[in-house]
Amino acid sequence: MKRTYNQEDVSGKILALDMLGLLSGNGSNGPSQSLKYNYVRKTNSSDQTNLNSNTSNSVNYDEVSFNNNTSLFIDVANGIQISNGCLIRVTAQVNYTANNNRTNVPIQIAVNNVPRLIRGASGYIRNSSGHNESSVIITDLFYVNAGDVITILGEREAGAGTVTLSAYHSNLLIENFSTVTGQPVFPNPIITAIEPKTVNSNTTTDVEIKGAYFTIGTTVNITNQTINSIIIVDDNHIIVNITSTGTDGFYDVTVDNGYGSITATNGLEVRTSTWIDLRLGGEVLTDGNASGNDIRYRSGMSMTRDANGMYFTGSNPWSSWVKFEKYSWTRGTNKTLSWILTAPDNSIMIGIGSDATDENSTSQYAQMEVEFYFNTSTNIWGLYGNDGTVGNYGNQSHSVSVNSTDVLKLIIDGDGDNGDVVYVYRLPSANQSDWDDTSTLLDSWNIGGSINPNETNIMPVMIPRNGGNQRFIALKVE
Secondary structure, X not given: OOOOOOOOOOOOOOOOOOOOOOOOOOOOOOOOOOEEEEEEEEEOOOOOOOOOOOOOEEOOOOEEEEEOOOOOEEEEOOEEEEXXXXXXXXXXXXXXXXXXXXXXXXXXXXXXXXXXXXXXXXXXXXXXXXXXXXXXXXXXXXXXXXXXXXXXXXXXXXXXXXXEEOOOOOEEEEEXXXXXXXXXXXXXXXXXXXXXXXXXXXXXXXXXXXXXXXOOXXXXXXXXXXXXXXXXXXXXXXEEEEEOOOOOEEEEEEEEOOOOEEEEEEEEEEEOOOOEEOOOOOOOOOEEOOOOOOEEEOOOOEEEEEOOEEEEEOOOOOOOOEXXXXXXXXXXXXXXXXXXXXXXXXXXXXXXXXXXXXXXXXXXXXXXXXXXXXXXOOEEEEEEXXXXXXXXXXXXXXXXXXXXXXXXXXXXXXXXXXXXXXXXXXXXXXXXXXXXXXXXXXXXXXOOOXXXXXXXXXXXXXXXXXXXXXXXXXXXXX
């Protein structure tokens, strides 16, 4: 039997209610002003044929019981569409019966048919001694974008058989708070990361912005840069295609989601080259063994820079190690590491390492992720690294002959994962104008063998010789 209720006017002032600090203004992004309570409730006017299928299907909410803001809450099949980006609380309840043993139909809240992580699974039916009915309740609080559709999904988890809703025994309730003028409550956007942080001048490229509370209508402005396109990947991720200016400098990045804005001051650097110049007079870098330095190396070592590049003294392979921690990144972001260096005097390694190494080990080749291994001044033996466990070495033989007078460019693509590609180029000279030259490829191959790098926090590293004539000229992470 359909139950009827006297509708109460609950759209006025709501006292002593604090939803994430929004009513009191204590939330980090919440307004300190009077708010209006908006709500919509739907129920099921008929029995659903079967919820207990092997693929998820929407609960049949087909009748609106209450809706005090029809411009915000739009009735659609089995759910509600939200017309504006806002904070909502969703509470769903299903009541169902079964005549089959040990059935259970969990439910999840779905946004545009994509289920959220919160899940209710308490609807087990034994179908014995009169136990042939059960119910599940689930609630969640989250932000939606304009146009998002909220539905409830159910799917078989236990025994097979038909599970049906009882008419008018289930309901979907969606609540929202807006300003008294009807403007939906939504926080200002947040920026947590901008990648890359540096781009070449006069270049068209993608810049990714990570953060929160990005809406479909979000705009991006980067001072003095041309915005070609904006892709809103989701509410935490934006891809902006820009054409950079010809003037080197730092520029502000502003994101506006239609409800507020945030600016990352000096969020993007434009420079003539994104190469990090390691020569004397190049990039300003701090160094030492203590944490917090841009470049860290083993205790007892020291670093020197001259007009030709950088070199280290105090330790030899395989005890020496140098970590360029300023240029660390997270595995999975598919960065490419490039080195420019002169051919070594003898054996060295250079490539990618991690923050998980034993810095006291005298077998640093087993500590690193993946590195080019020069076994002589005229030969790259192949690759060394760890086998998936830091401290256990892996390797891959792949010989590349070089000249002792060569200036080389070594590239490790895609974070240096197993299967990614490495490249060895010979450059015309050590001049900066030749650093981007790719005319002479000596060899390229896919990382393999017993190397299986998998650490999360990774960075450029090297295992250098004590002094000598070799120089490390430049590096780039992009």
